[in-house]
Amino acid sequence: MNTSYDVKLWDIRPNRTSKAPSYIVRWKVGPKEKSKAFRTKALAESFLSDLRQASKRGETFDLETGLPVSLAKVKQAVTWFAFVLAYIDMKWPHAAAKTRDSLTDALATVTPALVDEDASGKPDLMVLREALRQYVLPPASRQLERPAGIMATVAWLERHSLAVADLAKVRNVRLGLDALTLRLDGGAAAPTTIARKRSVFYNVLQYAVDLEELPSNPIDKVKAWKPPKVREVVDRRVVVNPAQARELLTAVTYAGRLDRGRHLRAFFACLYFAGLRPAEALGLRVQDCHLPESGWGRLVLAKSKPQANKRWTDSGEAHDDRGLKHRAQDEGRPVPIPAELVMILREHIDEFGVHDDGRLFRTSRGGVISIGTYCEAWQKARTLALTPEQAVSPLAARPYDLRHAAVSLWLNAGVAAPEVAERAGHGVDVLLRVYAKCIDGGAEVANSRIEEALDSCRGPA
Structure with a gap:
């Protein structure tokens, strides 16, 4: 197989020679230009992404097929x-x-x-x-x-x-x-x-x-x-109101061994007040936080620490070190945070300090907190903060439901969907589809408008 490291990739362009809509991926390996047509732009982008990834990894490309060696193996x-x-x-x-x-x-x-x-x-x-x-x-x-x-x-x-x-x-x-x-x-x-x-x-x-x-x-x-x-939509029964969220955050401080519960309070607060994913909160560093003495602050998220089996990570550790979901590798996401969360984070840093790498939340040995650890504390907090009927209900059954509660609160407060999507790290279409049943007042408004229409068409008695 004759191969080359000399690869040039061009942007996707519409196929002007075809009656049916299609898109062309063009690239060059050594002196030979290659092209491939795809029915949709998404398929073309996926193929071009594979070529780019292979080039970044330093793979050689086959001069005959134009494919990186890894893709050539698949084809063969x-x-x-x-x-x-x-x-x-x-x-x-x-x-x-x-x-x-x-x-x-x-x-x-x-x-x-x-x-x-x-x-x-x-x-x-x-x-x-x-x-x-x-x-x-x-x-x-x-x-x-x-x-x-x-x-x-x-x-x-x-x-x-x-x-x-x-x-x-x-x-x-x-x-x-x-x-x-x-x-x-x-x-x-x-x-x-x-x-x-x-x-x-x-x-x-x-x-x-x-x-x-x-x-x-x-x-x-x-x-x-x-x-x-x-089910693609969030069940509104899992969504807590602000009073319930604050009760749960207080109860967490009594839920862990030694000072583990107090340490986790700020972690759960990030999920509720900032709408962070748990993996994003685990990756939060002090250098990502702007925490003024009064008023609103800001987090600029850059890292995520999703948990997976050690078999699947490159490092052999249980937590992967990744960029943000739906973002380029080094692209951050700014999230404004209310004064209440600013105060909680300042208190957390004062009491517990930060890890050498700046992480706010970690184990006693500096490791990443496991899903089992924070879920166990959360279940204990639910039994302390909720009524027996609520405790056996879906209400805030998982820590992730705090994020659902945050996004639901923002939408119901009248914040524009694009702004909510930006803060939550969602696409607008996904946001409105997933949280459709958590937006209050829609049925009442619709009923009122229908009733007005019916009354306007009512004939004389």
């Missing part, structure tokens, strides 16, 4: 099993830890189902999943010594995996889709789990389409299979 894969491994190798370096977890989870579910119809001696499903998740799919795990049973299982998959071309047949794709609907114990999987895994399956097949290994995404042809509906 014959079986679904080999295609999946090459696809993960291509995605892994720039994927977040949670994305890696989700990717391997979905493909470990689908891949055992995409085998020859007459394949005999199929290993137990639990063993197949263990082989894929623990030894085969994560690139670094492929070097681990494999027990005899795992080696036999992987060899069986290599022999009986369907060819990528066979996935063009609807009946074969249905095998994968049906596998997504079941847990390992044979019970029905949760709708959110099915939707997440289906998304991964769809994206892998779409990539095969982009590389011209499949004529179109076969999932689009499956008419009789419908994924279960997933």
Whole structure:
């Protein structure tokens, strides 16, 4: 394979030579110019992003195909099993830890189902999943010594995996889709789990389409299979009012061992008063905080500390070090904060100080606070602050519900949706869809307008 590091990428442009709308990705490898047409701009942007990521990683590009070496491996894969491994190798370096977890989870579910119809001696499903998740799919795990049973299982998959071309047949794709609907114990999987895994399956097949290994995404042809509906809107029953939020923040100070509860009060306050995601609050540093002695302050978020299994992070730590969700790697997000949160943060810094790297919230040894730790404290606080009826209800059942309460409060206070979206780190369309049922007063206004219309058309008695 003749390769080159000399790569130039151009912006996407509309395809003027086609009657149907399409978009062209153009790039150059060495002296050879390459181009590829896509039906939608989103698909073109995804392909161009893969080329850019490969170039940033310092990959060489194949002069003949114009593809980076990692993509060329995907294109050369014959079986679904080999295609999946090459696809993960291509995605892994720039994927977040949670994305890696989700990717391997979905493909470990689908891949055992995409085998020859007459394949005999199929290993137990639990063993197949263990082989894929623990030894085969994560690139670094492929070097681990494999027990005899795992080696036999992987060899069986290599022999009986369907060819990528066979996935063009609807009946074969249905095998994968049906596998997504079941847990390992044979019970029905949760709708959110099915939707997440289906998304991964769809994206892998779409990539095969982009590389011209499949004529179109076969999932689009499956008419009789419908994924279960997933709740996309926030349940307004989880949303606390300001008085309840303050009671919970006070109760947290009594909920942890030693001074853990007092330490976590400011953490939970960031979720409620600033609408931060828990991972954003865990990454908050003193240098990100503007805390005047009076009036409103400001946080300029820059880091996020999402928790994931150590297997999926590059560092081997439980928390990934990432930029902000839906933002470029070094792009910050300014969030104005009310005087009440300014005071809480100033008190927190005075009492507990900050870590060497500036982080406000950490364990006694300087580590990142785990989900289990702050959720345990939160559940204790709920039992202290809420009535027995409220404690068994969905009200603020999770710490994340404080963020939902914050965004709901802003919307109901009349803050414009674009401003709320900017503070919360959402897109406006997502914001209005997710929080549609948490906006008060809409039904009453609609009823009043309908009643006025009816009265205006009322004839004489």
